[in-house]
Amino acid sequence: MTQLPQQLINGVWQGAALALFAMGYTLVFGVLNVVNLAHGATFMWGAFIAFVCVTKLNLSLWYSIPVAMIGAGFMGVLLDRLAFKPLRSLTAGSLVMWAGFLVLLTGMLGDWSPGTRRVVILSGSVVLLAGLIQDFRSVRPLRQREVPHLAPMISSIGATFILVSLAMGEFGAQVSRFPMNLFPIKPYQLTSNAVISPIQALVLVLSLTLMIILHLLIKRTQMGRAIRGIAWSERTSRLLGINVDFVIAQTFFISGALAGAAGVLLGLAFNRLEPTMGHEVELAGLTVIIVGGMGSIGGAALAAFLVGMIRVLSVAYIDSSFRDAFVFGLLILVLLIRPSGMFGRSKVSRA
Amino acid sequence: MLLVEDLHTSYGSIAALKGVSFRVPEGSVVAMVGANGAGKSTTVNTISGLLAPNKGSVRFQGVEIGGRRPDIVASLGLIQVPEGRQVLGSLSVEENLLLGAYTRRDSEITQDLKKIYDRFHQLSVRRKQLSDSLSGGEQQMLALGRALMARPKLLMLDEPSLGLAPLVVNEVFKIISSLREQTTILVIEQNARKALQVADFAYVMEGGKIVREGPASQLQDDPAIVEAYLGKKL
Numbered sequence: 001m002t003q004l005p006q007q008l009i010n011g012v013w014q015g016a017a018l019a020l021f022a023m024g025y026t027l028v029f030g031v032l033n034v035v036n037l038a039h040g041a042t043f044m045w046g047a048f049i050a051f052v053c054v055t056k057l058n059l060s061l062w063y064s065i066p067v068a069m070i071g072a073g074f075m076g077v078l079l080d081r082l083a084f085k086p087l088r089s090l091t092a093g094s095l096v097m098w099a100g101f102l103v104l105l106t107g108m109l110g111d112w113s114p115g116t117r118r119v120v121i122l123s124g125s126v127v128l129l130a131g132l133i134q135d136f137r138s139v140r141p142l143r144q145r146e147v148p149h150l151a152p153m154i155s156s157i158g159a160t161f162i163l164v165s166l167a168m169g170e171f172g173a174q175v176s177r178f179p180m181n182l183f184p185i186k187p188y189q190l191t192s193n194a195v196i197s198p199i200q201a202l203v204l205v206l207s208l209t210l211m212i213i214l215h216l217l218i219k220r221t222q223m224g225r226a227i228r229g230i231a232w233s234e235r236t237s238r239l240l241g242i243n244v245d246f247v248i249a250q251t252f253f254i255s256g257a258l259a260g261a262a263g264v265l266l267g268l269a270f271n272r273l274e275p276t277m278g279h280e281v282e283l284a285g286l287t288v289i290i291v292g293g294m295g296s297i298g299g300a301a302l303a304a305f306l307v308g309m310i311r312v313l314s315v316a317y318i319d320s321s322f323r324d325a326f327v328f329g330l331l332i333l334v335l336l337i338r339p340s341g342m343f344g345r346s347k348v349s350r351a
Numbered sequence: 352m353l354l355v356e357d358l359h360t361s362y363g364s365i366a367a368l369k370g371v372s373f374r375v376p377e378g379s380v381v382a383m384v385g386a387n388g389a390g391k392s393t394t395v396n397t398i399s400g401l402l403a404p405n406k407g408s409v410r411f412q413g414v415e416i417g418g419r420r421p422d423i424v425a426s427l428g429l430i431q432v433p434e435g436r437q438v439l440g441s442l443s444v445e446e447n448l449l450l451g452a453y454t455r456r457d458s459e460i461t462q463d464l465k466k467i468y469d470r471f472h473q474l475s476v477r478r479k480q481l482s483d484s485l486s487g488g489e490q491q492m493l494a495l496g497r498a499l500m501a502r503p504k505l506l507m508l509d510e511p512s513l514g515l516a517p518l519v520v521n522e523v524f525k526i527i528s529s530l531r532e533q534t535t536i537l538v539i540e541q542n543a544r545k546a547l548q549v550a551d552f553a554y555v556m557e558g559g560k561i562v563r564e565g566p567a568s569q570l571q572d573d574p575a576i577v578e579a580y581l582g583k584k585l
Contacts, residue, residue: 139420140403225450229439236437239399241425241454241501 005194007316008309013200015308016207017269021262021281022288022300023214024076024255030231030295031251034149037156038079039259039285040278041163046072046260047267047277048167051176061182061268065206068264069257075163076256077249078128081135083155085245089144093135100127105162109169136246160278167275176273183268203265210261211301214254218297227251231295284311287327291334293344303342306330352377352535353398353429353505358407358417360397367393369559370407375505380528380536382550382567384543384580389556391539392434395507399431400424411505426454428504434513436490438497440483444474447482447493451500460500467496470526488519495526499533506530508538512545524549543580547571555580 021043028036049071053064082101086094104124107117183202187195196204218224226247229237234244266281267273288307292299307327314326334341353375360368368390375381385391396402398409400421409417411429425431439447448467452460468475471492477485482493491511498506508527512520520542528549530536540546547553547567555563555576563570570576 139423140418222449222453225442225446226453228442228446229450232439232441233437235401236433236439237450238401238421239425239431239433239437240450240497241422241430242450243420243422 003193003316005191007312009190009194009196009200011309011312012305013196013204013207013269014266014312015305016204016211017262017265018281018284018288018308019301019304020207020210020258020265022285022292022304023211023297024258025285026289026292026295026297026300027218027227027251027258028255029289030297031227031248032084032152034084034152035156035286036079036084036255037153037282038083038159038163039255040282041160041167042072042075042079042256042278043259043263043281044167044273044275044278045075045163046256046263047273048171048176048263049260050264050267051171051178051273054178054182065261065264069260072260072263073253073257076252076254076259078132079156079159079256080249080252081132083159084152085135085248087147087152087155089141089245091135091138091141093131093133093138096131096134097128098131100124100129100131104128105166108166136249164275164278171273171275173275177271178268178273199269203269206261206265210258214258214297217254223247223250283324284327287331289341291331291341293341296341296343299341299343352412353537354408354410355394355398356408356410358394358397358409359405360393360402361405367559368397368404371556371559371561372407373554373561373564375535375537376552377535378531379551380531380538380549382543382546382553383537383539383556384541384546384553385556386580387541390559391556392509393559394556395431395509395537395539398424398429398507422454425501428502429507430498430501430503430505431507431509432494432498432511434509436487436494438482438485438490438493440481442482443479444482444485444493445478447497448474448500451497454501463500463502467499471496487515488522491515491519491523492526495523495530499530503534505535505537508536510539510541512540512542520545543576544571 021039025036025039028034046068050064050068053059053067054061059067081094082097101124104121107120107124112120184198187197188201189195218227226237226242229240229242230244230247238244262281267277284307288303289300291307292301292303307330310326310330311323314323338344355374356372358368358371359366371390371394383391383394393402397404400416400419400423403418407417408415411427414427416424416427416429439450442450448464449460452463468478473489474492474496477489482490485493511523511527515523524545527536527538538546538550547570550567553565553567553570554561555570563576
């Protein structure tokens with residue numbers, strides 16, 4: 001048991017990064033009642049955006065992390081406008097966006113000469129952007145309706161495939177790594193038998209900082225109140241003058257940025273980037289938000305530390321092949337005792 | 352201030368409004384009474400932009416707003432207090448009030464918050480509580496206070512007395528009449544007697560149409576109205 005302090009530290013920093021991922025996940029669920037299964041793909045892209053910043057653009061890590069967060073945030077907004085919003089309210093802009101997006105995809109994945117490729121990608125992006133602007137400014141949608149929960153979920157699975165394929169096309173299926181000299185590797189000695197590497201400390205500090213910022217944003221600002229208001233009742237929020245679709249876009253931005261941050265941080269900590277890296281965190285994140293109570297941000301944060309700890313401890317003391325079994329064991333246990341999760345509101349009380 | 356002309360709204364193929372026309376002059380309290388299903392709520396929801404009209408016009412301060420998005424309508428100062436209060440239950444009382452001022456960008460929001468607490472003392476006592484935990488009467492006060500936080504030019508109250516105890520209903524109407532110096536009011540009510548007491552002018556709706564209109568005091572004494580909506584006094 002001498003390695004216990006060390007394992008606890010590992011559990012905490014991994015839990016913190018998982019919390020970033022899960023809080024954005026549950027935030028979107030709270031507002032839209034939809035599980036955005038493409039959240040893991042956004043996570044992966046966050047890591048790769050930082051990778052491009054560092055390796056191709058020679059930016060320092062301190063710039064790369066915010067750039068990755070902003071990039072992943074905009075990816076979240078695009079995801080909403082392409083995969084989710086057209087199902088709720090379809091505008092002419094949505095159709096234009098899709099046309100632009102298809103051109104963009106053809107440009108990125110097709111077999112073109114570099115010059116043609118650039119032109120196709122550029123024109124696709126311009127059309128996409130024009131559609132996005134129209135969609136944001138649209139006053140009256142072509143069609144507005146309530147959709148069953150399943151449709152947006154399937155559509156987010158589709159988005160995952162597209163985002164993963166794009167990453168495969170761009171970076172290849174093999175593992176990419178950040179340059180070794182990016183970060184000091186000499187670990188800090190915490191106690192006689194526990195260390196934390198600088199990168200792990202960075203993950204922990206940055207995750208906790210972002211968690212506090214998110215908490216203040218949600219609890220203290222008008223935007224945060226609007227997000228929670230929509231989660232309770234979209235209709236009433238509209239009557240209060242809240243532009244619901246715009247606030248949903250803001251929510252997707254925050255959610256995407258948090259996923260992106262988690263992606264960069266875990267990508268750095270394990271120094272292992274691959275297009276499929278989102279799948280595993282997707283499942284862990286799903287467990288976290290169910291255990292925490294769907295839609296509960298605090299619950300997700302707490303459950304993330306719990307799941308992070310269980311993963312680390314089960315690998316250290318039992319067997320790495322049993323890791324997921326313990327995580328899903330926790331899921332089943334919580335569902336048996338409290339079906340709405342640790343901090344979930346049961347739907348009955350809302351009647 | 353508000354001018355509605357020949358408004359038609361339908362739910363799918365079922366016509367709910369069949370040509371509704373009325374006006375709410377600035378500074379007045381106008382009541383719209385009628386039985387359940389007469390189309391009163393459909394009327395306010397069409398004005399608020401929650402429903403799109405098939406035909407007809409809604410002009411607010413000279414601007415056509417028919418079919419506009421609800422948040423745009425609200426930001427013009429046309430605020431609806433929806434039927435059944437609809438407080439945002441997972442938010443505290445104070446957060447509900449602050450969200451009422453969502454469309455405002457001025458610096459007097461905290462001042463207004465204080466005014467609301469002075470007017471509705473119970474709310475100030477419960478400011479940190481989740482609004483879900485309030486009683487029906489308190490929730491109605493909160494819904495009113497939240498609407499006032501927007502500094503409405505026209506306040507539309509949809510069934511403010513619905514589901515409240517008689518004593519609380521009296522209190523709600525007392526508040527409504529005290530609001531008349533502050534804003535123009537359109538009140539939708541099944542409780543015709545109460546509504547006619549506070550209103551200057553009233554419209555009677557039936558089957559998606561306005562069937563009668565006149566000064567509220569006059570309608571109160573109209574034998575046909577008394578029989579249909581007020582019941583005989585014993």
